[in-house]
Amino acid sequence: MTGRAFLIGGIALYSTSSEGSMKRIEKKERGGNSIILTEDERQILFLASLAPSGHNAQPWFINYVKPYHWIICNDSKNWLPAVDPLQRETILSIGAFIQNLEYAANSLGYAVECSATALTNQEENLITIMLHKARGVPVYNTERIERRRTLRSNYLSTPLQSDDKLFLFNKEKDFFHFVPNDSIYYSYLNEQTINANTTQAYRDEAQRELANWIRFSLNDEEKYRTGLTTDSMEIEGVAGWFLKHFYGKEDVMKNSFRERTIESVRKQVLASAAWLLITSRGNSVTDLIETGKRMERLFLKVRERGIAMHPMTQILEEESIGKGVAAELKIEDPIQFVIRVGYVKKYPEPVSLRRPIDWFIRRVGSN
Numbered sequence: 001m002t003g004r005a006f007l008i009g010g011i012a013l014y015s016t017s018s019e020g021s022m023k024r025i026e027k028k029e030r031g032g033n034s035i036i037l038t039e040d041e042r043q044i045l046f047l048a049s050l051a052p053s054g055h056n057a058q059p060w061f062i063n064y065v066k067p068y069h070w071i072i073c074n075d076s077k078n079w080l081p082a083v084d085p086l087q088r089e090t091i092l093s094i095g096a097f098i099q100n101l102e103y104a105a106n107s108l109g110y111a112v113e114c115s116a117t118a119l120t121n122q123e124e125n126l127i128t129i130m131l132h133k134a135r136g137v138p139v140y141n142t143e144r145i146e147r148r149r150t151l152r153s154n155y156l157s158t159p160l161q162s163d164d165k166l167f168l169f170n171k172e173k174d175f176f177h178f179v180p181n182d183s184i185y186y187s188y189l190n191e192q193t194i195n196a197n198t199t200q201a202y203r204d205e206a207q208r209e210l211a212n213w214i215r216f217s218l219n220d221e222e223k224y225r226t227g228l229t230t231d232s233m234e235i236e237g238v239a240g241w242f243l244k245h246f247y248g249k250e251d252v253m254k255n256s257f258r259e260r261t262i263e264s265v266r267k268q269v270l271a272s273a274a275w276l277l278i279t280s281r282g283n284s285v286t287d288l289i290e291t292g293k294r295m296e297r298l299f300l301k302v303r304e305r306g307i308a309m310h311p312m313t314q315i316l317e318e319e320s321i322g323k324g325v326a327a328e329l330k331i332e333d334p335i336q337f338v339i340r341v342g343y344v345k346k347y348p349e350p351v352s353l354r355r356p357i358d359w360f361i362r363r364v365g366s367n
């Protein structure tokens with residue numbers, strides 16, 4: 001089967017692969033929105049949108065005020081109320097988006113002025129951004145943004161080398177809690193992750209929400225450009241093909257699917273170099289945005305060292321388990337991320353979907 005280009009307004013962003021799923025091939029797609037962006041604005045927003053987010057919900061949109069003057073907004077339609085009832089993960093994800101945006105703007109010679117406006121995680125207008133050309137802006141290699149991805153399988157148990165740990169964690173030691181695989185807390189975190197995933201898989205509300213964010217068919221991939229695909233969940237081969245062709249939302253609610261999810265988590269936690277917990281000083285909107293940015297700065301650095309990252313947030317989403325973990329590890333600051341890290345032999349290119357820019361930008365005052 002040959003690949004099929006998917007065109008909106010003339011520029012292809014994805015094509016279908018031989019397995020019949022969308023594949024990233026190009027950038028800066030246009031989608032018929034009346035807002036005319038400059039090439040630089042388009043590049044900056046495209047790179048910002050490559051940020052990670054829970055269930056790949058991409059809970060952001062841009063209110064366009066005028067060129068290079070935007071408000072980064074919280075998109076309540078893309079919240080995950082069953083697993084993230086306080087929109088904690090939503091704001092962390094938007095923090096990652098803002099980090100990408102800043103690096104992307106810097107790479108084109110823009111300084112970024114940010115002013116936070118929101119006091120709660122639910123407010124729509126979060127951050128006002130103004131960009132202006134400036135001298136001496138630190139240059140950032142945006143290939144890191146384009147090639148970052150979440151990886152879930154085939155981790156090695158090889159411990160992280162000291163120079164890699166220095167490179168990754170040294171600058172922000174206060175917020176990174178590294179639990180290597182020879183620590184007693186490592187197996188404890190493995191067990192609690194399996195526990196939390198089991199609880200969540202059998203919590204119908206959470207499972208239904210997950211079902212709504214899985215895009216089994218190519219039609220749904222093209223229609224939404226958000227969510228999880230069989231490729232991004234790394235369900236490959238015959239199993240992936242079968243899910244793509246014969247599965248739908250209702251199948252996610254079956255016990256066989258729930259058991260399969262728990263089984264894959266069991267397999268995943270069998271190997272990694274370490275768990276990494278990221279904490280914040282507090283739980284304010286600013287704390288969460290800063291933590292999302294911190295996580296993303298790290299995420300953008302790991303690939304060049306052959307290290308993969310896999311956020312596994314179920315411990316924090318199942319509240320009683322999260323409290324127990326913080327007490328057992330004697331961590332007082334709020335834990336915002338639980339991440340598996342480890343070397344991998346093969347580091348595939350990113351495959352998760354993204355919306356075209358025009359789908360997440362609006363003019364102030366319009367809907």
Ligand SMILES: Cc1cc2nc3c(=O)[nH]c(=O)nc-3n(C[C@H](O)[C@H](O)[C@H](O)COP(=O)(O)O)c2cc1C
Nearest residue numbers: 052053054055056089092149150311312313314352
């Ligand atoms: C706040 C947050 C929570 C996440 N939680 C999980 C998780 O529990 N399990 C998982 O497999 N991936 C998790 N992820 C990773 C996302 O699923 C991933 O970023 C998204 O699917 C986009 O894929 P990409 O990172 O490869 O671009 C999380 C990401 C963020 C930012």
